[in-house]
Amino acid sequence: MLNKFTYLIAFFVFNASYGWAQLCNNSLVGHVVDQHSGDAIAYAAVAVEGSNKGTITEEDGSFVLMQLCNSDKVLHISCVGYKKAIINLDSINGGNLQIKLLKAVSTFDEVVVNANYISEAQQATKKVNSEDISQGANQNLAGLLEAVSGISSLKSGGGVSKPVVHGLYGNRLPILNNGIAQSGQQWGNDHSPEIDPLVANTISVLNGVDALEYQGRSLGSMVLVEPARISAVEQLNGQSNIFFESNGRGAGLNLQLQQSAPGLAWKVNGTLKKRGDQHAANYFLTNTGVEEANIAVQLEKKVNEQWYIDAYLSSFNTQIGILRGSHIGNITDLEEALKRDVPFYTKENFSYTIDAPRQTVQHHLLKFQAKHLINSRRWVHFTYATQLNNRKEFDVRKGDRSDIPAMSLTQFSHYLKAGYTSLLGNNWKWKAGLQFTFIDNTNQPETGILPLIPDYNSYETGLYSSFSKKMDDWDLDFGFRYDRQIQNVAAISTTVPREIQRYNNVFSSYKLALEAKNYLSEDVYWLMGVNLGTRNPEVNELYSNGLHQGVGGIEEGDSTLKPETGIKVNALINGQLWHKMLFETDFYYQYIDNYIFLNPQDEIRLTIRGAFPVFKYEQTMAHIYGADLNLSYLFSSQLKVKGQYSYLRGHNVSDNEPLIYMPSNQLRFSFVYELERLAGFEKVTIESNYQYVFQQKHLQADQDYVLPPDGYGLFGVRMSAYKQFKRHRLQAYVKFDNLLNKAYRDYMNRMRYFADDVGRNVVIGLNVNF
């Protein structure tokens, strides 16, 4: 019965090394994972039989034991909700130590099926796992995250989307690439995160205390994209993922190779993707193609029993077409575009060509990390990372200037971190660290246009400290962080003659977080968290000045903006009842003082290009609250029904008006039918799903050019199956998205002014492990 789940473990790649020598100076490094889901198990107790040696696993499931004697031969691994595992070290021949724990439910076959079902309850940390990522290879990062309740995305057509977590995005939601805050032009609503999700093993949302140890300007939540560690297998191995999609006639190939050679483990991961013009229900979306070529290299080395080093290099390169009909000159053009059923410039034929308006973006990351074990209860790690982000945006321009970017920005950054972890007595754990980030953001003068945001340097120094305590039924976490940021800004005046204007700012920001988790029973727990924190105004909010082409408005920053202060309270109850019903609920309320937003002004500014509305960055008191509800019911071992509802409301309290660009409420249902075996295939799954997105009614008519689009419902079907060959494992899937080819527009897609959203899409994919 358990074999059917082993495929999941196949995705989980682990790294462990195991040293054995004389006397009591042996050490042991290992990983503890969930037998079914392959997910890392944090805070599992690892104890050496017949001694007082022991430790607790970290968030990634890893643990280290030191000063082991040759007589220490048996390990006891235990964790709440899991069956205790006893491992005899003699039975491990050298290499790797991966410990798989089984859910503590019962040993009856019937319940083992349910165990899979329960393991999702433990997953309440809002996560996209490797199976979802490989079956969603045609999607970008934000698209994959949309499957998680409480997460939506802000789009600018099919190729550009950024995740929105509980109503926050962009400057308020840092994205951590391998633990490093992505350093790019996050302020732009039409700027997609420059990360290849196929490099990642898990994509998760961090909240509260977990997020404190990362330096990134947030108001609580963060998105963490983590690549898997290198598998400890000595032979060359890997996987290949290929997909085709009908809409946009796209294809993609991902290849991963890895090997744990003695002394050095390496992994290479490359992705190629190409897609042409997408198709709305009734017409082509001309110039919406995407091209992508990415590569990532990982290296891991154990220097000695006390030092472990790893390096990570990734390069992300993309070219994205922006719907030709969405390029407008002024507000009159927008009003004309709004009247049309089919956008201007819509061609009758499909094309792979990407013309202006388009974006080309390169993002490179290099990271080194060293971990030093002081002893089995204390360790330090050092990180250095550097990032280079090049963004060029090409508009339709006169002459041959369409090949000259209208915006060209280079961002270069350095990051340094020293972190310390100590396991104190009585199951207390202490983490602390120091961080420094340097960012150099420069406009390239090649554009021939005054830049929208100025050049700047930013120096940010921060420190954090957090404590966690694990008790029988309770987990307690609390911590704080402090950052001091110096901004050195050099802007060009909009007056003639042009002059250089300099600004120097010093900001302090802090965060406090407190979390309590209580197991009411083995299967049900509740959690309450309180977060208090501030976010410094970003350079675009302070000094933007000029026409924002894509938006058709003049945006003006305010150099006197103060930091935002936010307090967020959330409560959740997760668990399962009668081994049949799984529930996850998350309620949250966030109050933000000095909330920075673009406020439309009464002024319509007359220019030679016509009249433009003026938007100014202003501050107000705002609150965002909502709930995410999930319910699954297992009718039999084969049939599962899932329901999901997300409610969110954002309101400007001072002006008593709704906040703009807040996600609409959503409802999702799915029926999953799963056969363990069928015609030589394993785990044959058929899922039909329905998603209903409500109209965003919490908006006043004068807050947008048009009323938010109507609500819409989309049907989808997904089928997948696995086949095991001697040495290879094959996974095949077919997905039908927007099966009925419904014409719809979504409030959170900025292209809704111009065109319908994407129509039917059929995706076929194959995944081979070798």
Add this chain to the structure above:
Amino acid sequence: MKKVFHILMLMVVIIGLSSCEKDDPVIPNEGELITTLIYTLTPQNGGESVVLSFRDMGMGQPEVVTGTLKANTNYSGAIKLLNEIEIPVIDISEEVKEEGDEHQFFYLSTIEGLDVNYTDVDEDGLPIGLATQVVTKAAGSGELTIILRHEPAKDAPGVSDGDITNAGGETDIEVTFEVDVE
């Protein structure tokens, strides 16, 4: 522990060294910018020209000069576009002329009896609108709006007759003059 200390010291040194001021940004050469539109109307039977101009240097309120036309008169109209921020001043109307097939001016008038006709063509024989003929009839007053579209659908119905409805494209210029006809 010694190594750990050395790494920490190195980090402090790097942080200390990196504190320097941002270099002066390079001021871009804004060759494409249009600051000024001048519409010169010359009576075809002789007489003094009327000059309408709109100057927007990006510093708040644009400078608009309007004029008075004579009733029952035919004028030759000529448009000049300038970039007066760059020194020397760039004549953008030359560029528009060279790429005539990608540009078209539209003249929208609320003045009774005032007609604007195209007198120039691009390589496809379709109007550009840099050169025009303006015909006035009875006395009156109203607004004359001049719009320049980049990449309009010049072959769409009505567009070559000056009807903007089906033109599409991006607006490069949209200026309005209060005009009296006496």
